[in-house]
Amino acid sequence: METNKNFIVGIFDDEDILLEGVEKVRDKGVKIHEVYTPFPVHGLDEALGYKRSRLPIAAFLFGLTGTSLALTMQIWMLGIDWPMIIGGKNFVSLPPFIPVTFELTVLLAALGMVATFMIVSDLKPYKWPRQFDLRSTDDKHVMAIDLAINTNLSSDDIKRILKEAGASEANDKNFE
Amino acid sequence: MQVVSGVRDPLVTGGKTVHDVSHDISRHVENPPAKSWYLAMAVSLALLGYGLYCVFMVLWNGIGMWGLNKTVGWAWDITNFVWWVGIGHAGTLISAILLLFRQKWRMSINRAAEAMTIFAVICAATFPLIHMGRLWLGFYWALPLPNTFGSLWANFNSPLLWDVFAISTYFTVSLVFWYIGLIPDFAVIRDRALAQGNQLRATIYNALSFGWEGGAKTWMRYESVALILAGLSTPLVLSVHTIVSFDFATSIIPGWHTTIFPPYFVAGAIFSGFAMVLTLLLITRKVFKLEDYITIYHIELMNIIIIVTGSIVGIAYITELFISWYSGVEYEGYAFFNRVQGPYAWAYWSMMTCNVISPQLFWFKKIRTSLVATFVLSIIVNIGMWFERFVIIVTSIHRDYIPSSWTMFHPTMYDIGEYLFTFGLFFTAFFLFAKFFPVINMAEVKSIVKHNSEKVENKKVAESTHA
Numbered sequence: 001m002e003t004n005k006n007f008i009v010g011i012f013d014d015e016d017i018l019l020e021g022v023e024k025v026r027d028k029g030v031k032i033h034e035v036y037t038p039f040p041v042h043g044l045d046e047a048l049g050y051k052r053s054r055l056p057i058a059a060f061l062f063g064l065t066g067t068s069l070a071l072t073m074q075i076w077m078l079g080i081d082w083p084m085i086i087g088g089k090n091f092v093s094l095p096p097f098i099p100v101t102f103e104l105t106v107l108l109a110a111l112g113m114v115a116t117f118m119i120v121s122d123l124k125p126y127k128w129p130r131q132f133d134l135r136s137t138d139d140k141h142v143m144a145i146d147l148a149i150n151t152n153l154s155s156d157d158i159k160r161i162l163k164e165a166g167a168s169e170a171n172d173k174n175f176e
Numbered sequence: 177m178q179v180v181s182g183v184r185d186p187l188v189t190g191g192k193t194v195h196d197v198s199h200d201i202s203r204h205v206e207n208p209p210a211k212s213w214y215l216a217m218a219v220s221l222a223l224l225g226y227g228l229y230c231v232f233m234v235l236w237n238g239i240g241m242w243g244l245n246k247t248v249g250w251a252w253d254i255t256n257f258v259w260w261v262g263i264g265h266a267g268t269l270i271s272a273i274l275l276l277f278r279q280k281w282r283m284s285i286n287r288a289a290e291a292m293t294i295f296a297v298i299c300a301a302t303f304p305l306i307h308m309g310r311l312w313l314g315f316y317w318a319l320p321l322p323n324t325f326g327s328l329w330a331n332f333n334s335p336l337l338w339d340v341f342a343i344s345t346y347f348t349v350s351l352v353f354w355y356i357g358l359i360p361d362f363a364v365i366r367d368r369a370l371a372q373g374n375q376l377r378a379t380i381y382n383a384l385s386f387g388w389e390g391g392a393k394t395w396m397r398y399e400s401v402a403l404i405l406a407g408l409s410t411p412l413v414l415s416v417h418t419i420v421s422f423d424f425a426t427s428i429i430p431g432w433h434t435t436i437f438p439p440y441f442v443a444g445a446i447f448s449g450f451a452m453v454l455t456l457l458l459i460t461r462k463v464f465k466l467e468d469y470i471t472i473y474h475i476e477l478m479n480i481i482i483i484v485t486g487s488i489v490g491i492a493y494i495t496e497l498f499i500s501w502y503s504g505v506e507y508e509g510y511a512f513f514n515r516v517q518g519p520y521a522w523a524y525w526s527m528m529t530c531n532v533i534s535p536q537l538f539w540f541k542k543i544r545t546s547l548v549a550t551f552v553l554s555i556i557v558n559i560g561m562w563f564e565r566f567v568i569i570v571t572s573i574h575r576d577y578i579p580s581s582w583t584m585f586h587p588t589m590y591d592i593g594e595y596l597f598t599f600g601l602f603f604t605a606f607f608l609f610a611k612f613f614p615v616i617n618m619a620e621v622k623s624i625v626k627h628n629s630e631k632v633e634n635k636k637v638a639e640s641t642h643a
Contacts, residue, residue, distance in 0.1 A: 014626075015626065016626075034391040034392060034393065035391070035392045036389060036390045036391055036392075037390055037392065037395065038194065038198075038360075038364070038390065038619065038622055039360075039395075039619040039620070039622040039623040040395040040396075040398065040399050040619070040623060041392070041395070041623075044392045044395070044396075045392060045393070045395075045396040048392055048393075050392070050393055050396055053396055053397045053400040055397055055400045055401060055404070056400060056404055059404050059408075073320065074332045077320060077329040077330075077332070078329060078331075078332055078333075081329065082322075082328055082329055084328065084329075084331070086331060086333045087333070089333070093333075096332060096333040097332055099335075099338035099341065099342065099415070099419055099422075100332055100337070100338055100341045102411075102415060103338075103341040103342050103345040103412075103415070104341065104345070106345055106349060106408050106411070106412050107345040107348060107349065109404075109408055110348075110349045110352055110353075110405060110408050110409075111348070111349075111352065113401060113404060113405075114352050114356065114401060114405075117397055117398070117401045118386065120397065121393075121394045121397055121398075122387075123359070123386035123387060123388065123394075124386055124387060125382075125383040125384070125386055125387070126383065126387075127386070127387030128382060128387060129387045129388065129389035130389065131367070131370075131389065134367045134370055134371050135367075136367075136389075136390055137198075137360070137363045137364045137366075137367045137388075137390055138194070138195055138198045138364065138367065138368070139193065139194035139195040139197075139198065139622070
């Protein structure tokens with residue numbers, strides 16, 4: 001997919017026009033590569049037919065790892081490896097272990113989820129993203145349409161469909 | 177039937193467009209800083225330099241340089257630690273708890289408040305680290321490493337060790353949350369730099385933005401990450417000051433051995449944190465001309481949180497006094513009698529005036545919407561909250577069980593110098609942040625420009641009066 005070079009780029013000025021536009025464009029049988037927006041537009045993921053993110057599951061699993069790691073560590077260190085009498089209490093008593101267990105659960109859930117997010121979204125400091133239009137981080141919503149997977153339509157057709165769907169501009173974008 | 181609720185004040189004034197948001201925030205990163213910035217930076221660096229000298233002297237000679245004595249073994253160090261950690265709490269409350277409650281007014285203040293959190297936690301952490309005396313051995317004492325790599329492990333029954341985990345988790349998660357929010361905004365600055373032909377700035381900010389492109393799929397995941405981080409940070413922030421209060425509450429010292437400490441400390445933390453947010457934002461707003469983004473409405477809402485948390489703190493003070501008498505424990509009773517009447521009564525009554533009486537002034541709309549009054553009161557609240565910690569710590573231990581060891585605490589120049597060091601550190605970091613990072617979360621503010629700006633609100637008013 002990254003090797004495709006020729007795109008048509010539709011520029012939308014307003015998020016509500018964009019949301020309707022996405023549906024109109026998809027109804028016409030055009031496959032949308034991706035829509036780049038300056039801020040999260042609610043409902044755009046459903047309009048584009050994206051499935052819900054599974055990151056919450058990742059967060060839960062990392063959190064569970066943190067909980068078990070913390071409990072194992074504390075029980076093993078103070079209960080098995082080197083039991084110490086502290087205030088005459090049991091070697092392994094759960095209540096004093098809860099704070100550290102809670103903190104490590106949160107720590108691992110947060111770090112694990114963010115790391116997963118970075119990896120699946122391909123975010124890394126040395127990467128230059130493909131920029132379809134520089135205004136997509138400022139105030140324009142940019143819809144990129146890959147010509148290689150929309151072979152049934154000519155580029156003029158796509159531009160016409162984009163304009164009808166409410167785009168203020170429809171431009172060619174070629175990556176060398 | 178249609179219910180029409182009252183129209184709320186707009187969150188963005190001045191008829192701003194989405195492009196205006198990018199421009200108004202990014203230009204402070206792009207333009208050279210004003211003269212006042214250099215002046216402020218010079219003052220902070222001077223404080224930092226003097227403070228570093230004091231810290232060096234303490235590390236070189238040992239913590240005997242402080243004014244501690246055999247009765248008062250904890251004083252300014254732990255007071256300052258708790259004070260700074262408390263200040264940090266407002267940032268997480270704004271970014272996490274207000275996100276869960278869908279409070280849109282958080283959007284233009286969360287970035288600066290979270291930055292404040294991170295810098296405040298760094299400042300807080302310096303105190304226990306330096307109190308270790310031999311800082312370089314701290315790893316053996318604070319982390320679960322076997323002592324001298326031989327036998328014993330760290331004691332997981334100790335609240336001081338819980339603190340190590342709580343503070344370091346809090347710092348890490350806050351930092352990650354803050355940085356995740358910054359990523360799309362760094363991309364805005366990168367793309368503006370590309371359009372202006374500044375390749376160097378574009379490269380730096382592209383690296384900072386992790387090559388962000390803002391695709392719908394990435395935004396979808398991003399929002400999911402933000403929501404879960406908020407959900408994780410909410411119990412985390414409550415746990416942090418709870419655990420800080422356990423440092424005292426699990427001891428047997430009269431005046432510390434109190435079950436109301438956790439909620440009382442958390443309310444106090446949010447109280448002082450909001451005061452610090454106001455102090456910082458009132459200056460930032462003025463210097464960066466952000467009046468259209470941080471409006472009087474925002475300031476009023478923060479002042480309302482100050483009334484609420486200030487009143488909780490006030491009730492906690494009175495409950496504490498009542499219980500010390502009602503419990504019938506004579507040591508407990510004396511600890512509080514000594515606070516109110518003893519040689520540190522001036523500190524107790526400063527605390528009462530600053531924390532209980534002064535925030536009640538915000539009941540008057542004129543005062544809570546006045547910038548000058550808010551600024552003055554925000555500083556008074558922070559002075560009061562410093563005294564609260566000082567009163568809890570020093571007055572509880574300076575008269576212990578044996579009257580022959582009763583004494584007073586006198587800070588030395590090194591106690592004061594180290595406190596100044598953290599001010600230097602905090603403001604140096606904050607001014608650097610204000611210069612090089614976008615001080616307002618552009619992506620979030622942009623998402624509300626269309627529906628919460630002045631223009632739209634006026635239109636809604638016109639429509640509701642017609643109907």
